[in-house]
Amino acid sequence: MKILSVSTATNHLSVALNQAEQVLAEVNEQDERNHSEHLAPVIAAMLVKKQLKLKDLDRFAVAIGPGSYTGLRIGVTTVKMFASILNIPVVGISTLAALAANVPAPNTLVLALIDARNTNYFAGAYLAGKSLIPDGHYPLEQLVNQVQALCMKHGYELTLVGSGLTAASVAFKAAGCAFQLGAKESNYPHAGVIGRLAINAKPVDPDMLLPNYLRRTQAEVDWHHQTGQDYQPDSNYVEEV
């Protein structure tokens, strides 16, 4: 199974071609902050190098979030259009699951973190690929408590990966919770890893493939509080005219 995978969820751009578990090619760009300009050319160059066409692929995979809202939409839009036009299956992979999968140690709880500012994190805790703390938007203090309880109860080792690790480290130290930091490389989503996770993921209808932001927009939250009105499905707000 040939899989093209993409992550534009963070300031790191990653594109990979997998043949099942094997990573045939992976390109990583750090801190370019120019995913819109780079993504399509990077994919095109990789395909040329491997003498493949998009239509030769068996599956597309993309980091669907959490992450930078604009970044996520670049990757998800690109991949959903490929899948929709070429009628090739597509899967969305959690950015946090992809980060956690960078650390393949058994009996180690991997806490994947994406700094969401103001001591809040998009975070999820994984044990050998299994989600133990669901992906969500958490205050750091709450994460420390939950993770510490899990580690104490089950005797897990703890590894932190992702971004905002300095502040997280301080908080875990202050709580007396032992941890390790992942290798530098493991702090970014790698498309080759996403490709591996994609093998067993369930394909979705490309039209339904959307970023998993994990947060409503501030405007909606304010509107909800000010008016007391309930949130409605987004589809209720868009009409064809």
Added chain:
Amino acid sequence: MTEKKAIRILAYESSCDETSTSVVKNGTEIESLIVATQIKSHQRFGGVVPEVASRHHIEVVSQITKEALAEANCSWHDIDAIAVTYGPGLVGALLIGVSAAKAAAMATDLPLIGVDHIMGHIMAAQLTAPITYPALALQVSGGHTEIVLLHDPVHFEIIGDTRDDAAGEAYDKIGRVLGVNYPAGKTIDAWAHQGHDTFHFPRAMMHEDDYDFSFSGLKSAFINTCHHADQIHETLNKLDLAASFQAAVIDVLSDKTMRAIKAYQPNTFIMGGGVAANLGLRECMANEIAKLPAKEQPRVILPPLKLCGDNAAMIGAAAYNLYQAGQFADLTLNADPSLELPYAESMLN
């Protein structure tokens, strides 16, 4: 003689709060036009919220691609190029169209064309009637108020611009004061037709010797009038307020535009943009041009109301001209939120 092959362009537009796709044949015929509007969503907030807009765009973009092809009875094999608005507009919103169009171009091996949104608005005229050049366009929307000189189908120059607010922006802001939800233009236009210009708001820059506009003074005068009335518990007639505001906007727009028409003697006069749907402005411009001596009258193209708002058909029309001129984009095409048409030399001092 062999029949010339038709050129079909699939176009995307997502610069603000409408996601649109269209198949346009030979730059003039709309074979399909899908417009998914988010107005209901942004009405919750009283105006367009960029992050909310971006989220809605990605929800529909692949679906409306299929719909545009189906409505045009086309498959990808019938399409010759893919076009997209790459600016100006909201960057996050533009990025959905740009990312989708680039992915579509890659998946189909079709050429890609990046289109300036303002050029698109003006080229809505090409879907209405043939344009003879040179042409002059009054481009009025929520984001822009410009007089544009068209040398040919792809070479445009701005000869007049707003110094502050766009005309459509002023409509939305005074609409808020009158309790009219965004987008306010249509309601204010309707009220204006029922009221009278009794407030005599200022006409800014009417007598200056250029083609520039200013609407912030008018907006302030309007708001001050309303606030003052509030303070002395006086109720003003909303219809007359609307009529007075609209009269001032139209006076300024038509005065400067007529001056430009007299100076440049275009063969065609075009109106484009959301405010080009304003009936008061359409009537006024048509009347003013009819007053010119017959041989000085340009042909007037006022696109139908549905082509004045944001739509992908106008992008397909403009893209056809770029296609013919061999102006294609590559896969590095990026959104440019502050993209501008070139300014005429007279504007650069």
